[in-house]
Amino acid sequence: MSEEPVILFEKVNKWFGDFHVLRDIDLSVAKGERIVICGPSGSGKSTMIRCINRLEENQQGRIVVQGIELTDDLKNIDSIRSEVGMVFQSFNLFPHMTVLDNLVIGQHLVRRLPKAEAEEIAMTYLERVKIADQAEKFPGQLSGGQQQRVAIARSLCMKPKIMLFDEVTSALDPEMVKEVLDVMVDLANEGMTMLVVTHEMGFARTVADRVIFMDEGQIIEENTPDAFFDNPASERAQNFIGQVLHHL
Amino acid sequence: MEPILKPFIEQKAPPQQSTGLVAWLRENFFSSWFNTLVTIILLWLIYQVGGFIINWAFINANWVGDSAKSCPNVDGACWAFVTERWRLFVYGLYPKELYWRVNVFYGLGLLTIIAFVFSFGAYTKKFRLTMFIGFPIAAYIFLVGGVFDLQHISPESFGGLLLTVVIATVGIFGSIPLGLILALGRTSDLKVISKVCTYFIEFWRGVPHIAVIVMFVALLPIFIPDGNKIDIVVRAFIAFAAFNSAYMAEVFRGGLQSIPAGQFEASKAIGLSYWKMMGYIILPQAIRNSVPALVNTCISIFKETTIVLLIGFSDFLGIIQLSLEDPKWLGPPHIFSSAYVFAALIYFALAYGMSKYSLRLENRSNVDQH
Ligand SMILES: Nc1ncnc2c1ncn2[C@@H]1O[C@H](COP(=O)(O)OP(=O)(O)OP(=O)(O)O)[C@@H](O)[C@H]1O
Ligand SMILES: [Mg+2]
Numbered sequence: 001m002s003e004e005p006v007i008l009f010e011k012v013n014k015w016f017g018d019f020h021v022l023r024d025i026d027l028s029v030a031k032g033e034r035i036v037i038c039g040p041s042g043s044g045k046s047t048m049i050r051c052i053n054r055l056e057e058n059q060q061g062r063i064v065v066q067g068i069e070l071t072d073d074l075k076n077i078d079s080i081r082s083e084v085g086m087v088f089q090s091f092n093l094f095p096h097m098t099v100l101d102n103l104v105i106g107q108h109l110v111r112r113l114p115k116a117e118a119e120e121i122a123m124t125y126l127e128r129v130k131i132a133d134q135a136e137k138f139p140g141q142l143s144g145g146q147q148q149r150v151a152i153a154r155s156l157c158m159k160p161k162i163m164l165f166d167e168v169t170s171a172l173d174p175e176m177v178k179e180v181l182d183v184m185v186d187l188a189n190e191g192m193t194m195l196v197v198t199h200e201m202g203f204a205r206t207v208a209d210r211v212i213f214m215d216e217g218q219i220i221e222e223n224t225p226d227a228f229f230d231n232p233a234s235e236r237a238q239n240f241i242g243q244v245l246h247h248l
Numbered sequence: 249m250e251p252i253l254k255p256f257i258e259q260k261a262p263p264q265q266s267t268g269l270v271a272w273l274r275e276n277f278f279s280s281w282f283n284t285l286v287t288i289i290l291l292w293l294i295y296q297v298g299g300f301i302i303n304w305a306f307i308n309a310n311w312v313g314d315s316a317k318s319c320p321n322v323d324g325a326c327w328a329f330v331t332e333r334w335r336l337f338v339y340g341l342y343p344k345e346l347y348w349r350v351n352v353f354y355g356l357g358l359l360t361i362i363a364f365v366f367s368f369g370a371y372t373k374k375f376r377l378t379m380f381i382g383f384p385i386a387a388y389i390f391l392v393g394g395v396f397d398l399q400h401i402s403p404e405s406f407g408g409l410l411l412t413v414v415i416a417t418v419g420i421f422g423s424i425p426l427g428l429i430l431a432l433g434r435t436s437d438l439k440v441i442s443k444v445c446t447y448f449i450e451f452w453r454g455v456p457h458i459a460v461i462v463m464f465v466a467l468l469p470i471f472i473p474d475g476n477k478i479d480i481v482v483r484a485f486i487a488f489a490a491f492n493s494a495y496m497a498e499v500f501r502g503g504l505q506s507i508p509a510g511q512f513e514a515s516k517a518i519g520l521s522y523w524k525m526m527g528y529i530i531l532p533q534a535i536r537n538s539v540p541a542l543v544n545t546c547i548s549i550f551k552e553t554t555i556v557l558l559i560g561f562s563d564f565l566g567i568i569q570l571s572l573e574d575p576k577w578l579g580p581p582h583i584f585s586s587a588y589v590f591a592a593l594i595y596f597a598l599a600y601g602m603s604k605y606s607l608r609l610e611n612r613s614n615v616d617q618h
Contacts, residue, residue: 053516055513078521086517088510088513088514090510092510092514094511094514094529094533095533096536105518105529106520109528110520110524
């Protein structure tokens with residue numbers, strides 16, 4: 001790759017107390033790349049992507065995002081967080097604000113846009129995730145799928161260059177999974193750099209440039225989705241795919 | 249996701265099926281011979297007790313007079329004691345010609361309560377903030393004076409209900425912001441700040457309040473001589489605000505802990521700084537969740553004002569007790585009981601009002617979140 005990577009992990013190690021959760025992670029993500037991360041529960045997938053916007057701190061190694069090295073410097077953390085959007089399994093919408101205000105607050109407080117302009121931008125994103133008619137409702141009044149689409153719109157409002165998705169469909173009822181995945185596929189088609197923790201193989205096959213398989217804090221395997229799912233190299237990946245397929 | 253949201257529509261019992269009053273009575277009070285018996289016994293008790301209360305408090309009561317002799321009927325209340333002394337109870341030793349200043353203070357206090365109980369649409373927040381900051385300042389200006397040509401009145405002459413309300417005001421308005429700061433400190437990631445706040449809170453929660461008041465008031469002058477009586481009031485105020493701020497801090501900490509970690513993570517992920525995250529996302533939810541406990545604490549602050557009796561000040565209850573020792577009013581025990589019934593009624597009315605308010609707030613915040 002000629003261009004500089006937008007995300008770079010070099011020999012990243014992390015411990016929770018005595019527990020070695022990330023082991024010598026090396027990873028390089030190019031601009032516009034779509035990466036799906038999978039692996040058994042507790043393998044460190046969430047922890048790894050949460051290091052990218054410093055929700056977790058690594059103790060060893062280097063993480064560089066958009067050319068900015070992650071250090072304790074608050075300014076660096078702030079500028080990285082404005083470049084990186086994140087969507088969570090549990091939506092995490094702000095329950096005391098309307099859907100519209102959920103989208104306005106960050107633009108207003110972080111990007112310092114005037115309220116009116118922020119609302120306009122918010123509405124265009126709500127339209128994109130097909131939920132503009134719910135703008136005045138509170139999150140508690142929406143279905144899980146609707147809430148998750150609002151959460152995606154809230155992140156997009158901040159105009160991030162990179163989007164992180166952490167099992168965003170696993171808390172949803174099956175019939176709502178598609179409406180959320182559709183939004184993510186659209187986003188991928190627009191060229192967004194995406195790191196997606198998911199076990200949705202269909203999504204991985206249509207969207208991902210690369211699948212990363214993690215186990216016990218290590219990256220075990222990296223490949224194109226078709227190669228990975230059809231011909232996993234390691235035994236652990238074979239077992240994992242067998243279980244996921246079995247489960248579906 | 250955590251079930252922090254209550255159901256949108258309240259559940260109600262199915263509609264009553266019974267037709268008319270007679271059916272309803274039969275169903276609820278006379279459905280079996282046992283229920284009928286219980287109903288009859290209860291009715292008889294209500295009749296007896298109610299009759300006694302009406303006789304005692306109204307029919308046989310002694311309403312006016314200026315000494316124990318005005319209350320000859322020992323089977324009735326001696327309200328004369330209250331009607332003759334109420335000014336003392338309400339205004340303490342405040343100069344008579346300046347009662348209007350106390351009235352302004354009470355009025356502003358009422359306005360503050362109104363600001364927090366009722367909703368004023370778009371102005372609600374501004375109104376509440378104005379009163380929360382403005383009321384203590386205005387209270388000081390009007391009650392103590394010494395500014396704007398208002399004659400200076402020493403807090404020493406506060407007493408009765410005035411002293412109770414002033415101490416409660418200092419306790420509540422001082423401990424809420426202090427408690428909030430302590431709670432934020434205790435939950436802070438910075439170890440030093442968190443440790444200092446924790447020790448501060450645990451210290452004040454650990455020591456008996458009586459000991460604190462006595463220590464502040466009796467022991468401090470030994471180390472700092474020539475302390476006069478005004479300083480004692482101020483010291484008592486400081487002690488009162490200090491130990492109540494520890495309780496408030498725990499109230500707010502409870503509220504903070506009720507907020508799921510995801511709220512912090514989502515705030516950070518969209519790039520909010522610590523203070524913006526706290527101010528716009530976490531505290532509005534945490535404070536709302538703290539309200540019931542907060543009002544409880546306010547009620548106990550209010551009841552605890554009587555602790556100043558120990559250091560020679562007479563709050564509402566204290567001044568009633570003091571008046572009872574007046575030789576003019578020495579007499580049969582019904583004077584005592586009347587005085588305490590009166591005190592209990594006033595305390596009950598105020599505490600009841602506060603807890604009703606907290607219930608209202610709880611219900612309203614459930615509605616607001618949808
Ligand atoms: N804050 C924490 N403190 C201590 N241990 C933690 C913490 N967060 C995660 N862990 C542990 O680290 C390991 C990896 O967690 P992580 O959430 O990254 O796994 P994951 O791959 O995302 O799993 P899942 O598929 O269940 O989400 C787990 O064993 C977990 O128990
Ligand atoms: Mg996870």
